[in-house]
Amino acid sequence: MSESCKSCSQQGGCTSEQQEACGKKPEDIELENRLSRIKHKIVVLSGKGGVGKSTVSANIAVSLANAGKRVGLLDVDVHGPSIPRLLSLKGQQPQVDQDSMEPIQWSKNLWVMSMGFLLPSDSDAVIWRGPVKMGVIRQFIQNVSWGDLDYLIVDCPPGTGDEPLSALQLLGKDSKAVIVTTPQLLAIDDVRRSITFCKQVETPILGLVENMSGFVCPECGAEHKVFNTGAGEKLSLETGINYLGRIPFDPDMARAGDEGFSYVKVYPESETAKFVQKIIEPMLALDA
Template sequence: MSQSCSGCPSASSCSPKEKDSCGGPSEAEKELQNVLSRIKHKIVVLSGKGGVGKSTVAANIAMSLAQAGKKVGLLDVDVHGPSIPRLLSLKGQQPGMNDNSIEPVPYARNLWVMSTGFLLPTDSDAVIWRGPVKIGVIRQFIQNVAWGDLDYLIVDCPPGTGDEPLTVMQLLSPSAKAVIVTTPHMLAVDDVRRSITFVGLVDAKVLGIVENMSGFVCPDCGKQHEIFNTGGGEKLALETGVPFLGRIPFDPELARAGDEGFDYSKVYPDSETSKAVARIIEPLLKLDA
């Protein structure tokens, strides 16, 4: 590493070649920082456990922020199992391309989306990439996508603490913040605890924990029943000293919204689930305060 890199806040996201030849930030690094300077808040949605509804939470946070009048980008970096195109009924869409940048796919007036799912010819195509290729694609999705001026960039990561979340946190640092998703069950909580440790190790901040699938909303009467365990996420928040953002109940209509790709909160604005999502985004909206 060159002497000038030692005091560079972006050194962690530079390639070895960039660092070795660096008399300062490379042109690629300057381009990345220029893109990031136009994004006020970078929020990475993480979970140490698969199957907790992390992508659903990320999508609903992004849609709710957009409904609140904020300009939002939603970036899906789950390169092996991208869910965002289906969740937003954008399957089959393709980003616009020009010589200098990639145009994200518009979902609504205030919401733009990018995902590897837009680049796959069919649903059965498998992405077989090793770490360096994934790292390069994720950097391209941040640096070369024409995000423009955003209030929020919401990043949906695959479960765990591997290449994808590590790359995102390093590229977006030092301003990246994390929302951690868990279910109430201790098997999930044990794995999610590692995500909190991970965020601390990359010198980022945890905005809070969301407990998803907490209780059950009856589709007939609309009442919430505690047929599943609840409280695991809140206990983890207390244990680790991070904020608890709230619980989202297990709601069959929310699952249907994901399968059919419609905005749940817009269709069911008065439901307990929509109210729960609204409470979760309150602290995010206050980041500007």
């Protein structure tokens, strides 16, 4: 709700005509109406590439959907969309009419939208500057028929550039961030920048996830500290940010990404899936 609306006796209950009379543009009204039907907006960020952020986003979305929640998964990585491959949706095309797009339905509770659905081929390069990218991300939020959602999970490209900034600005100040890191100190340094970024744009951080934290042997199930563990937890203590948990490096999860199936759906009883389940508990608590 805008500042002008807060001082109005209608308190947001006015018609679109009345909103336009208050100076709101029709496209802003449409965006607000779309967002009003989404309870929780969670943006997944990382200052470092190669940390498995898209894999984490996909498994969080599937886990929430498996818990009975209505979930949207939005891939705003314009230059390198990964979600279609991760969920075996490559080649799918959304139904588009004059005013809206239908997201691709992955399961009865999960709907997906990605730039990857709109590219003619995998080899096509998207060469766009910031304002154009922001316009596309706005369309993905405003013009996609998400319907009523409990959660919208937004998978952003690494860094603190146009895409995450646009997503957070468009979603508004009731959105929250989840930051993904790996145990290496090099990744942790970049994650600090993501934390600073969220503070500067006044986005609350729901917590940190440490991905590829140790290695699960596919033969015996034992866990080995290949990349060390605990750096994410130490950073959370240092910064006062909630530590959501860690996900070990599991060869089956890597294979799931390559072959396009959901790890937590195929291996729901695995130790790694249990780690993911722990990570979504604070998110489920938002809807309690």
